[in-house]
Amino acid sequence: MKRIKFSDHVILLAGVFFMVAPVALAFLTSTHDAVTIYKSGMQFTFGDQFLQNYETVLTRAGGFTKEVDGLVMLKNSLILGLGFAIGKIIISMLAAYAIVYFRFPFASLCFWVIFCTLLLPLEVRILPSYEIVQGLGMVNTYSGLIVPLIASATGTFFFRQFFLSVPDELLEAARIDGAGPWKFFIDILVPLSKTMIAAIFIIMFVYGWNQYLWPTLITTEESLFTLVRGIKQIMQVWIGAQIPDFNEAMALAILAMLPPVVIVVIFQSWFIKGLVESDK
Amino acid sequence: MVHARLVRFGGAMKKVQFNTRSVPYLLLLPQLSIVAIFFLWPAAEAVRSSFYLEDPFGFGATFVGFDNFIDTVTSSDYARVARFTTVFTLLVTFLSLGIALLLAVKADKVLRGASSYKTLLMWVYAVAPPVAGLIGVMMFDQHVGPMVDFFALFGWEMQIGVNYFDTGFAMTATAIWKQIPVNFIFFLSGLQGISKSVQEAASIDCRSGFRRFWTVTFPLLAPTGFFLLIINITYAMFDTFGIIDVVLKGEPGNNPVTLVYKVFLDGFRGNDLGGSSAQSVILMILVFVLTVIQFRLIERRVHYT
Numbered sequence: 001m002k003r004i005k006f007s008d009h010v011i012l013l014a015g016v017f018f019m020v021a022p023v024a025l026a027f028l029t030s031t032h033d034a035v036t037i038y039k040s041g042m043q044f045t046f047g048d049q050f051l052q053n054y055e056t057v058l059t060r061a062g063g064f065t066k067e068v069d070g071l072v073m074l075k076n077s078l079i080l081g082l083g084f085a086i087g088k089i090i091i092s093m094l095a096a097y098a099i100v101y102f103r104f105p106f107a108s109l110c111f112w113v114i115f116c117t118l119l120l121p122l123e124v125r126i127l128p129s130y131e132i133v134q135g136l137g138m139v140n141t142y143s144g145l146i147v148p149l150i151a152s153a154t155g156t157f158f159f160r161q162f163f164l165s166v167p168d169e170l171l172e173a174a175r176i177d178g179a180g181p182w183k184f185f186i187d188i189l190v191p192l193s194k195t196m197i198a199a200i201f202i203i204m205f206v207y208g209w210n211q212y213l214w215p216t217l218i219t220t221e222e223s224l225f226t227l228v229r230g231i232k233q234i235m236q237v238w239i240g241a242q243i244p245d246f247n248e249a250m251a252l253a254i255l256a257m258l259p260p261v262v263i264v265v266i267f268q269s270w271f272i273k274g275l276v277e278s279d280k
Numbered sequence: 281m282v283h284a285r286l287v288r289f290g291g292a293m294k295k296v297q298f299n300t301r302s303v304p305y306l307l308l309l310p311q312l313s314i315v316a317i318f319f320l321w322p323a324a325e326a327v328r329s330s331f332y333l334e335d336p337f338g339f340g341a342t343f344v345g346f347d348n349f350i351d352t353v354t355s356s357d358y359a360r361v362a363r364f365t366t367v368f369t370l371l372v373t374f375l376s377l378g379i380a381l382l383l384a385v386k387a388d389k390v391l392r393g394a395s396s397y398k399t400l401l402m403w404v405y406a407v408a409p410p411v412a413g414l415i416g417v418m419m420f421d422q423h424v425g426p427m428v429d430f431f432a433l434f435g436w437e438m439q440i441g442v443n444y445f446d447t448g449f450a451m452t453a454t455a456i457w458k459q460i461p462v463n464f465i466f467f468l469s470g471l472q473g474i475s476k477s478v479q480e481a482a483s484i485d486c487r488s489g490f491r492r493f494w495t496v497t498f499p500l501l502a503p504t505g506f507f508l509l510i511i512n513i514t515y516a517m518f519d520t521f522g523i524i525d526v527v528l529k530g531e532p533g534n535n536p537v538t539l540v541y542k543v544f545l546d547g548f549r550g551n552d553l554g555g556s557s558a559q560s561v562i563l564m565i566l567v568f569v570l571t572v573i574q575f576r577l578i579e580r581r582v583h584y585t
Contacts, residue, residue, distance in 0.1 A: 008386045008389055008390055009390065009393075011382065011383070011386050012383065012386050012387060012390065012397050012401075015379070015382075015383040015386075015397075015401055015460075016397065016400045016401060018379075018457070019400065019401055019403075019404050019457070019460065019461070020400060022415050022416075022419055022457065023404075023407070023415065025415075025418075025419070025426065026415045026418065029418070037424055038423065038424065041423070041424040041425070041426060041429065042418060042419070042424050042425065042426050090310075091310045091311050091314065092311065094307040094308070094310065094311070095307060095308050095310070095311035095312075097307055098303075098304035098305075098307035098308045099304075099308075100294055101294060101297055101298055102297055102298050102299075102300065102303065102304035102307075103297040103298070103299055104301065104304045104305070107304070110308055110312065113312065113315060113316075113320070114311060114312070114315055116319075117315055117319045118571070119564075119567060119568055119571050120319075120323060120564055120567060121514070121518045121519075121567065123518045123521055123540045123543070123544075124326075124518070124540070124543070124560050124563045124564055124567065125319075125322045125323050125325075125326050125560060125564075126543065126544060126547070126560075127326070127543070127544075127547035127548065127553070127556055127557065127560070128321075128322035128323070128325035128326045128329070128557070129318065129322040130548075131322075131325070132317070132318070132321055132322050132325065133318075136317075147314060147318065148314075148318040150314055150318075151314050151315055151318040151319040152319075153311070153315065156311060164294070168294060168296050171294070171296045171297075172296055175296070180300075181298045181300055181303050182303075206405075206406050209408070210406075210407075210408035210409070210411075211408075212408060212409065212410045212521070212522040212525070213521050213522065213525075213544070217548075228408045228410055228411065228522075231410045231411060231413075231414050231526060232410070232525070232526075232530065234414070235414075235417075235526060235529045235530060236529075236530065238529065246418065246424060249414060249418070250414075250415075250418065252414075253411050253414045253415055256408060256411050257406065257407045257408065257411050260406035260407075260408075261403050261406040261407065263406070264402075264403060264405060264406040265399060265403050265406075268398075268399060268402075272402075272465055272469065275462075275465060275466075276465065276466060276469045
């Protein structure tokens with residue numbers, strides 16, 4: 001049988017150290033004042049500025065227009081994460097339902113049109129995407145921020161696969177009972193998909209929350225900044241400063257990663273299931 | 281969303297289906313309109329403008345055929361960026377896959393603390409690339425970074441943002457760190473999918489754990505590995521944008537950038553619409569080829585399992 005050796009634990013602990021240490025250092029550094037960090041580098045102890053730094057980052061209005069603080073960015077990040085996840089789930093469930101459960105002309109054409117969105121990441125078509133969204137007057141709006149991100153069809157394929165695995169007998173039984181397409185969808189298919197919805201919700205929330213390039217282009221008004229978008233602002237202040245606010249930068253980094261990390265850790269088993277199954 | 285780009289095409293039909301005519305179109309309408317406006321249109325626009333030379337002052341555009349492509353491919357700057365992207369992609373892919381595989385094999389083996397190890401090794405998945413980049417910038421900062429102090433012990437004076445190689449090193453290290461969790465999750469679930477009876481048979485036949493890994497476990501993991509290979513290449517090329525932008529503090533100067541970053545730079549900073557679009561189209565073709573390979577592998581993978 002497998003023998004567990006001491007060295008296995010050593011390797012695993014080294015791996016854990018490699019993954020955790022940078023974030024732990026970032027957190028510890030965020031509890032000190034800027035001058036200490038500037039003088040003696042990143043900090044390995046817990047400092048006395050924890051509450052003060054986080055309060056500053058969360059509530060002090062910064063930027064050029066003085067209208068954005070951490071709480072506003074937190075709210076915007078939540079709107080982006082939730083809006084993206086919920087929007088994507090609803091739209092892709094409806095589309096997958098149509099593709100799997102209906103016989104209609106041009107079905108396979110619709111399928112291939114949606115399929116081809118998997119071929120090109122947003123980064124590759126970023127300039128024309130920006131120009132089109134700008135032309136539609138959607139720059140600096142929540143819809144301009146969220147809707148174009150939904151264009152990729154990953155969710156549709158996830159639900160399509162799941163629906164295909166649902167036994168045919170269910171539909172036969174439902175039809176004998178006289179259930180129409182809407183009734184079947186709402187009363188049978190949606191409740192059956194609950195775990196799948198939860199798994200894809202977590203993946204999509206994290207994905208939406210972590211967006212960077214698109215929000216950077218689409219939101220130039222500071223009141224619409226997300227936390228991750230705020231990182232760019234921090235970097236620009238960094239360049240000019242005499243003593244950069246390293247502590248606040250690290251506090252912002254910790255705040256930006258906290259919600260998605262907590263969700264992924266708490267709902268670990270759903271999340272892993274969703275990730276691994278959707279990729280098969 | 282790079283790691284959910286796979287589809288299985290087998291068994292694509294239900295035996296029983298609704299025949300209502302209008303309902304399916306209604307259901308597909310939201311998805312299809314978003315795809316048409318925010319995907320097909322910009323993609324077509326990119327292809328179109330790659331054949332035009334845009335007047336920088338906005339006075340129309342001239343059709344120039346393949347000139348933008350020729351200019352792009354023959355420029356020495358593009359060659360330099362392409363070289364860095366290749367090296368960067370190879371390093372990120374193989375190092376993060378290798379480290380993740382090692383950790384997954386060990387995590388699959390231990391009993392005590394197995395779930396703690398798993399959680400601690402996977403949670404970085406949720407950290408956004410630019411946030412990882414910000415922490416990377418701090419770790420490698422010339423004044424405050426502990427990594428700089430560490431390498432100074434070996435006589436290496438790192439200068440991130442000034443020295444081409446050092447900046448590339450910081451980017452690569454950060455990108456690898458960020459990608460290990462995804463690979464770890466997939467390898468671990470692949471390992472746990474190998475049946476107990478196969479493992480027991482292997483341990484009777486083959487005493488050496490190392491040989492057993494290469495002759496039994498590794499081939500069984502190969503489909504997962506191939507699949508992850510493509511995922512990682514796509515990650516290194518596209519999803520590292522946030523890391524690179526933050527490490528460079530938005531000021532590329534003479535520092536290394538990837539091909540995707542160059543598309544962004546030439547398009548938004550350089551106002552070179554045609555050149556940027558031509559680069560987009562080249563990348564589109566590359567992604568297309570990768571995706572085709574991916575599907576080929578998936579077909580094989582289905583036969584395996």
